[in-house]
Ligand SMILES: Cc1cc2nc3c(=O)[nH]c(=O)nc-3n(C[C@H](O)[C@H](O)[C@H](O)COP(=O)(O)O)c2cc1C
């Protein structure tokens with residue numbers, strides 16, 4: 001704008017303002033500016049370099065304003081670059097952004113938007129058969145919607161077994177084709193699968209990929225996709241396929257999630273070669289999985305990646321079998337949303353709406369009423385009539401608030417007094433993100449571990465208990481008793497159901513997912529007091545019959561039951577405080593003679609149960625039980641346990657409602673736990689008790705002290721040889737010793753090791769960092785969407 005025009009505009013504005021007021025002035029200004037702008041466009045060919053520079057300055061000003069209005073001052077860089085002698089708004093500063101800007105220029109210019117993108121030139125867009133693919137038609141442009149995905153647990157409304165399955169494959173040397181055909185065959189012979197699946201060769205049978213991966217075949221309902229894809233680091237037809245998915249996923253003109261609700265779900269099988277391409281193993285299948293998710297489709301089964309060299313066909317078959325199996329199972333499942341899973345990892349509710357139908361306990365067998373204590377009075381004629389049986393209450397009745405509270409917290413209540421819940425480490429291990437400290441200390445693989453209890457009731461109300469005071473309490477068994485078989489079957493069913501629900505969660509390792517359907521360990525520790533259950537020995541016996549190891553935790557309040565306990569793989573006793581006064585404060589026991597009971601239990605460990613592999617568990621709570629280390633040492637020498645686990649308490653929230661008095665101030669730092677352990681070790685040494693600090697799992701704030709008999713030839717042997725344990729049970733009954741089934745501790749678990757107990761084979765996952773990354777990505781996406789909308793609006797003006 002010339003200085004004369006500026007003067008006229010300023011003068012005119014002042015006069016208008018004085019005579020007519022603010023609004024007409026603004027109107028005049030806008031109209032004048034617009035007129036000048038139009039003139040500028042018409043004359044643009046004649047604009048001199050000087051005037052162009054002047055325009056650029058104006059644009060830079062506008063850019064600054066835009067930055068402010070979009071709140072991007074501190075975020076990405078916004079700038080203009082020249083494209084065809086016109087300024088374009090771009091983000092970023094590098095060449096890549098510049099290239100993208102050029103692409104974006106095409107994108108907003110609809111007349112050119114259907115020319116092939118420049119970077120596709122090296123991609124072969126002909127089909128493998130040599131026929132050209134149909135060129136892409138105009139894409140449907142809708143108003144950009146910002147992602148509003150609320151993660152939730154969904155119950156399939158449609159029976160997946162009635163779906164229409166498309167098995168897409170691409171294959172150069174035949175292995176993926178064979179796999180696709182195998183799956184096709186498996187689906188055909190399964191009577192529960194109603195419709196014949198369709199085999200589609202992506203390279204030969206599809207003219208326009210958008211017909212399937214942007215739109216979907218019309219007149220076909222309930223579609224499921226299975227992709228069977230090899231990976232080639234060299235050029236291959238899969239490049240074009242991936243290119244299409246990528247473009248569709250990133251093309252802002254396309255509806256945000258074009259496949260959402262158009263198909264029921266998808267799954268991907270990758271075939272590759274891990275040996276020769278370790279860093280690119282099945283990378284194209286992984287990309288496909290990612291893009292289908294970005295396109296809004298729901299992953300209904302974990303990505304399977306199979307090595308053509310090392311994985312036997314058996315693994316592929318297992319995947320296919322489980323897949324087919326999952327089609328006939330309509331359990332609620334978790335929608336694949338990372339945010340949800342990671343934020344609420346600790347205590348999210350995977351039980352959700354279907355908990356009502358789970359483990360209804362119908363058909364519960366009342367196996368014995370003798371154990372039910374004084375509540376059960378036999379009738380005069382000595383027979384057990386139905387009326388009497390009904391008089392005995394259920395510990396957790398289905399219509400009780402306790403039941404609702406427990407199921408809401410993610411427990412499956414089994415029968416009337418047992419529970420199962422998938423622990424966060426099991427979920428973590430299924431995603432390759434590390435196992436719990438028991439993997440480092442004893443070799444328990446978390447994805448093979450079931451956490452359960454046959455008694456939800458407990459005789460303590462410990463301050464650090466994460467059940468939030470929701471479970472029943474009592475000093476004697478006064479409820480109905482469910483049979484051990486029923487409990488075990490119910491618990492396993494509940495556990496597997498929850499594993500299945502994980503199938504849509506991103507990052508699930510398919511191999512581990514498959515393995516998880518064979519429980520190998522049982523942690524009897526969930527809530528309540530397992531040893532309280534009258535048939536605990538029978539229950540443990542059944543676990544062992546199935547070659548499931550048993551880790552039983554008890555609270556040292558039931559000496560009789562402890563005395564009568566038969567062989568378990570590892571027997572824990574929780575020692576929550578070293579003195580009577582502190583124990584009362586920490587455990588809030590119901591028994592009046594709680595201290596005597598604890599001491600009896602210690603004696604039993606050192607006598608009757610000395611053949612067991614015994615563990616003291618200390619949970620450290622600052623301000624409650626971290627002083628008087630010497631007193632702990634006294635208790636340890638009394639019981640002579642094999643191992644001592646010392647763990648910092650975890651904060652599980654406090655609320656006045658549940659009477660939990662802990663705050664974050666009570667949670668010790670790892671350094672404080674370490675100092676405690678060093679002091680304890682010194683105290684033990686003073687008493688000539690032969691212990692040493694064996695292992696640590698810094699991530700869980702947990703340290704293991706071991707009896708030096710576990711240090712064989714200078715090496716710790718705190719791991720368990722599980723096969724040997726079961727073999728001994730078979731051959732010797734209960735007649736063997738704790739040292740008969742030890743195994744060497746890996747060096748990465750050693751106290752003071754660099755890995756500090758983190759298995760190097762797992763992927764370290766920094767939840768906070770990941771969350772931050774995701775937040776930034778989300779903000780970036782939102783900013784981009786806003787900017788695109790601004791740009792589009794500007795073009796349409
Ligand atoms: C040239 C070439 C490149 C390959 N690149 C990869 C690769 O990057 N990642 C991978 O996991 N496998 C790679 N493979 C292995 C193939 O994916 C594997 O052989 C697969 O079974 C081929 O599937 P198909 O028989 O269905 O074509 C490559 C194989 C060849 C011959």
Ligand code: SF4
Nearest residue numbers: 423436446449451523
């Ligand atoms: S041992 Fe406990 S924490 Fe570890 S996986 Fe099993 S249930 Fe989870």
